[in-house]
Amino acid sequence: MSKILIIGAGGVGNVVAQKCAAERETFSDILLASRTLSKCDQIASRCARPVQTAQVDADRPEEVAALIKRFGAEIVVNVALPYQDLTIMDACLAAGAHYLDTANYEPRDEARFCYKWQWDYHDRFLERGLMATLGCGFDPGVTNVFCAHAQKHLFDEIHFIDIVDVNAGDHGLPFATNFNPEINIREITAQGRYWENGQWLATEPMAEKRRVSLPETGDSDIYLLYHEELESLVLNIRGLKRIRFWMSFGERYLTHLRVLQNVGLTSIKPVAFEGREIVPLQFLKAVLPDPASLGSRTKGKTNIGCVFDGIKDGERKRVHIYNVCDHEASFKEVGSQAISYTTGVPAMTGAMLMAKGVWKKPGVHNVEILDPDPFLEALGPLGLPWRVRDLGPEETAL
Numbered sequence: 001m002s003k004i005l006i007i008g009a010g011g012v013g014n015v016v017a018q019k020c021a022a023e024r025e026t027f028s029d030i031l032l033a034s035r036t037l038s039k040c041d042q043i044a045s046r047c048a049r050p051v052q053t054a055q056v057d058a059d060r061p062e063e064v065a066a067l068i069k070r071f072g073a074e075i076v077v078n079v080a081l082p083y084q085d086l087t088i089m090d091a092c093l094a095a096g097a098h099y100l101d102t103a104n105y106e107p108r109d110e111a112r113f114c115y116k117w118q119w120d121y122h123d124r125f126l127e128r129g130l131m132a133t134l135g136c137g138f139d140p141g142v143t144n145v146f147c148a149h150a151q152k153h154l155f156d157e158i159h160f161i162d163i164v165d166v167n168a169g170d171h172g173l174p175f176a177t178n179f180n181p182e183i184n185i186r187e188i189t190a191q192g193r194y195w196e197n198g199q200w201l202a203t204e205p206m207a208e209k210r211r212v213s214l215p216e217t218g219d220s221d222i223y224l225l226y227h228e229e230l231e232s233l234v235l236n237i238r239g240l241k242r243i244r245f246w247m248s249f250g251e252r253y254l255t256h257l258r259v260l261q262n263v264g265l266t267s268i269k270p271v272a273f274e275g276r277e278i279v280p281l282q283f284l285k286a287v288l289p290d291p292a293s294l295g296s297r298t299k300g301k302t303n304i305g306c307v308f309d310g311i312k313d314g315e316r317k318r319v320h321i322y323n324v325c326d327h328e329a330s331f332k333e334v335g336s337q338a339i340s341y342t343t344g345v346p347a348m349t350g351a352m353l354m355a356k357g358v359w360k361k362p363g364v365h366n367v368e369i370l371d372p373d374p375f376l377e378a379l380g381p382l383g384l385p386w387r388v389r390d391l392g393p394e395e396t397a398l
Helices: 011-022 037-044 061-071 082-095 122-128 142-154 181-189 229-236 251-262 280-287 327-334 338-355 372-379
Strands: 002-007 027-034 052-055 075-078 098-101 131-134 157-167 192-196 199-203 209-214 218-225 242-248 271-273 276-278 301-312 315-326 363-366 386-390
Touching: 002 011, 002 061, 002 338, 011 027, 011 037, 011 327, 011 338, 027 037, 027 061, 037 052, 052 061, 061 082, 075 082, 075 338, 082 098, 082 122, 098 338, 122 363, 131 338, 142 157, 142 229, 142 301, 142 315, 142 372, 142 386, 157 209, 157 218, 157 229, 181 218, 181 251, 181 280, 192 218, 192 229, 229 242, 229 363, 276 280, 301 338, 315 327, 315 338, 327 338, 338 372
Parallel strands: 002 027, 002 075, 027 052, 075 098, 098 131, 131 363, 157 242
Antiparallel strands: 157 301, 192 199, 192 242, 209 218, 218 242, 271 276, 301 315, 315 386
């Protein structure tokens, strides 16, 4: 059994902590840490067994390393902010702990989603005999594992991949984001990018739109975004000709977002205000609802998965691999809505496989290079069943 440290006490941290607490034969001791101790204590009170809590500043690697050593953590699950990935990786190297996160590093002052900063840590983790697993949420995470499964079991060549993230949930509020507002808005106001025929192509933000109809979520408008898993998948999926990422948004959400952009509240450039500098987007985050507070009022479902188009035994093959998650069922189980649930369950699943030695590969790795079979075997029983839907020649999907 392993001692596990979870850093981050938002909606995802809540799910990871409760799911780890249920795995009594895998995790001997659990420590939940965050900048705000009261949030950790609140989550710990929901867990099925005692969970220790601590206050930590994840921007200070020496402070995180000291906590790892004091607790004796063998695995650190980082569900804090992406800005803190590198400091927590530094702490793991200093303290001798394995590492797992759900989102790639990005600097605070630039909306740039890039794995290179973390890939540059590979040799240091390899030399220490430590494993760093990157992007083990849902997208990235489960979507990468779906790609690995398709490559291993369903196709001889995969030519086209479309990752489709539809959230048909409704929280009844005029405008709120389902995960960290700062990260969410930075992501969708950036240029869209996709990979085709060996090169990256750019689009204006939210310029590419499609209408899809998916199982259990029905008709949705989806928009092309750049998302981090594309960066690693283009390197690891054989025969790939094009890969894109799509996410659903309602017109009401987009109207509010356009207004906020027009008045400058989505900017990450500091502005002077009453003798001090503030970042407009960080101010906007402070006044928007906390995503962790949306669980009790969110109804509906998500459908997140991958549409594959390729060749098997000389013939064209098209499949859709996906999960459907119910917001109300997620909240009933753990007190978080489905966006947090679909991120937290895979993070715990990856940490469980690392703790058991099933995923054991020193260095820094994205999940699609690891064996997908044990992950997908565990995912359904842990709360995220997945399905494979064969697509006929007329089912264009996108």
